[in-house]
Amino acid sequence: MKTCCRCKKEKPESAYHKDRGNPGGLHYMCRDCRSEKYYEDHENNLRMTRQYYSKNVDRQIERVRNYRERHKKRAAAFVAVSSKTRTGRIKKPGICSQCGSGGIIHAHHEDYNKPLEVEWLCQKCHKKLHREKRSVA
Ligand SMILES: [Zn+2]
Ligand SMILES: [Zn+2]
């Protein structure tokens, strides 16, 4: 006779699976407990997989939403700046505010929630800034 570790009942050795890794050559749980536990583990695994999956889907939706939101804000910010520069309310400088070189000057937004706070940068500095930003994020 051997006491099962799980249900604490004493059962004949025939009620246990053989397990060479254990002293006595028998599994520490009886057959009933073993199959019950197997079933429970299986259920737990399923539940966890489902949870993981649904969390991932949420994250994906969130990411798409953020992306759209950013795009909308960026577009709105550009429209705001270009209309202000056209009417002369914002003066577009001829040179880059970082390196001082001329040429094509971009309006860079640090924060699209503040569409009128722009930094004027040449193409090179602008690209560089966004590259650095991406590597930080
Ligand atoms: Zn048992
Ligand atoms: Zn520059």
Ligand SMILES: [Zn+2]
């Ligand atoms: Zn920019």
